[in-house]
Amino acid sequence: MFEKKLTAATAALALAGAVAITGLAMTPAAEAAGAKCYGVAKAGENDCANAAGTHSCAGQSTVDYHGGDWKATASAEACLEMGGQTDPFEGVNAEKAS
Numbered sequence: 001m002f003e004k005k006l007t008a009a010t011a012a013l014a015l016a017g018a019v020a021i022t023g024l025a026m027t028p029a030a031e032a033a034g035a036k037c038y039g040v041a042k043a044g045e046n047d048c049a050n051a052a053g054t055h056s057c058a059g060q061s062t063v064d065y066h067g068g069d070w071k072a073t074a075s076a077e078a079c080l081e082m083g084g085q086t087d088p089f090e091g092v093n094a095e096k097a098s
């Protein structure tokens with residue numbers, strides 16, 4: 001009887017852990033739903049990794065309005081209204097930097 005309880009408890013803990021990990025993994029994707037807007041993030045204010053792969057997390061950009069760093073926007077139209085681009089680009093967004 002003790003073995004059955006232990007097995008059930010172990011299974012319940014494994015399931016709870018899997019659900020928790022899945023929830024954590026889905027959070028960044030949910031935040032990024034919409035459009036990635038490149039060239040509008042100030043240094044340290046980007047969302048997630050950059051296009052070049054030089055950093056892998058939010059808030060790690062080091063250059064204002066860099067074309068490889070992005071912020072999440074509700075849509076591509078919202079990105080364009082902010083003066084950004086929906087595809088990464090080389091250099092700095094001159095429109096935002098001036």
